[in-house]
Amino acid sequence: MSLLSNFELAESRKKQLEGLPINPTGVVLEKIVSPTEALINGKIVILAGTNNYLGLTFSKDCIDAGIRSLETQGTGTTGSRMANGTYSGHLELEREIAELYSMPYSMVFSTGYSANLGTMAALLDENNAVLIDSEAHASLFDGCRMSGAEVFRFKHNDPSSLEKRLQRLGERANSTLIIVEGLYSIRGDCAPLREFAELKESYNSYLLVDEAHSLGLYGRYGRGLADQLDILDKTDFIVGTFSKSLGTIGGFCVSKHPQLGLFKYSSRPYIFTASPSPAVIASTRSAIKLMKEGDHLRKNAWESARNLHGALESIGLDLHPIPSPVIGVSFQSEEVAIQFWNILLESGIYTNLILPPAAPGGGAVIRCSVTAAHSVEQINKIGACFKSIAKELGLSKAA
Amino acid sequence: MELAEITKTVISLARKVDEKNITLTPESALVADLGLESVQIIEFLCEVEDHFDIVIGEDSLADVVTVSDLAELVYHLSREKKL
Numbered sequence: 001m002s003l004l005s006n007f008e009l010a011e012s013r014k015k016q017l018e019g020l021p022i023n024p025t026g027v028v029l030e031k032i033v034s035p036t037e038a039l040i041n042g043k044i045v046i047l048a049g050t051n052n053y054l055g056l057t058f059s060k061d062c063i064d065a066g067i068r069s070l071e072t073q074g075t076g077t078t079g080s081r082m083a084n085g086t087y088s089g090h091l092e093l094e095r096e097i098a099e100l101y102s103m104p105y106s107m108v109f110s111t112g113y114s115a116n117l118g119t120m121a122a123l124l125d126e127n128n129a130v131l132i133d134s135e136a137h138a139s140l141f142d143g144c145r146m147s148g149a150e151v152f153r154f155k156h157n158d159p160s161s162l163e164k165r166l167q168r169l170g171e172r173a174n175s176t177l178i179i180v181e182g183l184y185s186i187r188g189d190c191a192p193l194r195e196f197a198e199l200k201e202s203y204n205s206y207l208l209v210d211e212a213h214s215l216g217l218y219g220r221y222g223r224g225l226a227d228q229l230d231i232l233d234k235t236d237f238i239v240g241t242f243s244k245s246l247g248t249i250g251g252f253c254v255s256k257h258p259q260l261g262l263f264k265y266s267s268r269p270y271i272f273t274a275s276p277s278p279a280v281i282a283s284t285r286s287a288i289k290l291m292k293e294g295d296h297l298r299k300n301a302w303e304s305a306r307n308l309h310g311a312l313e314s315i316g317l318d319l320h321p322i323p324s325p326v327i328g329v330s331f332q333s334e335e336v337a338i339q340f341w342n343i344l345l346e347s348g349i350y351t352n353l354i355l356p357p358a359a360p361g362g363g364a365v366i367r368c369s370v371t372a373a374h375s376v377e378q379i380n381k382i383g384a385c386f387k388s389i390a391k392e393l394g395l396s397k398a399a
Numbered sequence: 400m401e402l403a404e405i406t407k408t409v410i411s412l413a414r415k416v417d418e419k420n421i422t423l424t425p426e427s428a429l430v431a432d433l434g435l436e437s438v439q440i441i442e443f444l445c446e447v448e449d450h451f452d453i454v455i456g457e458d459s460l461a462d463v464v465t466v467s468d469l470a471e472l473v474y475h476l477s478r479e480k481k482l
């Protein structure tokens with residue numbers, strides 16, 4: 001077998017996607033009009049498939065901070081955090097994140113992906129076991145693989161499935177890391193973190209929560225779901241990303257364990273990559289400030305979430321029953337989902353199409369997300385489009 | 400439990416998720432023959448783990464293709480547990 005035959009699978013996937021009327025992985029945002037609108041195929045569409053939950057991408061504070069930093073500190077650091085890439089802004093941001101969580105230490109990484117890789121690579125080795133939610137993000141699995149730890153999955157959001165596996169691990173449970181997310185990004189369902197935290201306490205294990213999608217939306221100051229459910233003190237590691245609610249790029253890990261301060265000496269994804277550019281750090285610091293003071297932003301995002309969820313539910317579409325700013329509509333048939341998604345885009349609504357095997361539970365998902373920046377009119381329009389397309393395709397309750 | 404018996408049990412657990420309704424044999428390939436999506440594979444593996452009261456690590460699945468590969472892995476893991 002030749003080396004390049006490894007690409008046969010990718011080639012066939014590409015052909016399949018290119019056979020669709022619009023390739024969902026090939027959408028280009030030709031011009032960004034605002035946090036909620038962009039030009040796609042020459043037409044202005046409403047963006048209902050981003051992760052811009054607080055709508056901060058065009059915040060004046062964040063843009064001004066970025067510009068000031070670009071002008072005074074240049075375009076990039078050109079180096080690793082362990083060499084010439086630590087500017088005072090990086091340290092300030094780490095201090096501010098630690099302060100936000102009232103924890104002693106935090107670490108900033110160049111992306112959310114590398115925060116997960118870097119945290120797991122430093123924390124775990126071949127002697128540790130990991131119990132990971134079966135629907136956890138790829139970066140969490142990749143981090144585990146990089147660390148060499150033994151990886152066991154448990155059923156998605158299922159405390160009894162986790163407990164059985166903790167039992168079977170016996171004494172090893174003491175050095176086992178449980179890995180879950182807060183808000184899951186496709187269906188918009190939340191982890192039963194209280195139950196998970198109780199289990200981790202009774203088996204003396206460790207708990208890591210990835211708040212990538214819950215940051216900004218849940219908890220006091222937008223600290224995430226662990227805070228909202230009052231289990232921050234039982235959570236050993238929180239990881240998150242700047243690329244969603246904060247509207248920039250980068251990632252972090254924050255912990256009550258002072259050992260986190262030593263991670264940087266052994267975390268390859270932290271050491272062997274350039275540090276975030278100073279402008280990104282400056283915008284992120286402004287965004288965190290706005291997130292902390294952002295109760296009004298959360299209120300908007302949640303109002304839109306409840307409105308859209310209610311509208312889609314009344315049509316009779318298959319949704320997670322509890323509203324959140326991520327609303328995943330499940331379809332049994334991949335073909336129907338593709339058709340639905342295409343008509344949505346033609347009607348001026350951009351959503352995310354998630355096809356098997358990426359979609360949880362088989363089938364396909366049209367993922368909508370709402371932001372603090374969406375207007376009531378935009379949310380109504382999204383709901384109305386869903387309604388008429390569902391009727392057209394014979395999917396609504398009344399049909 | 401002996402290997403033959405484990406194989407039988409694995410087949411009966413696989414039958415529950417077999418959407419194509421094929422005749423399962425120890426040589427049936429879990430992904431190619433059963434046509435399982437990755438999500439169903441995970442559900443199925445969780446069933447197998449719960450039934451035999453074991454945990455199966457991701458790494459050890461790398462070489463598992465057929466029903467009988469999985470049965471052998473279960474056999475070894477159940478024996479390790481007793482030792």
Ligand SMILES: Cc1ncc(COP(=O)(O)O)c(C=O)c1O
Binds near residue numbers: 181185
């Ligand atoms: C749960 C989760 N963790 C980590 C990441 C990676 O974050 P980033 O895209 O900022 O690298 C994502 C998003 O892509 C995610 O959904």
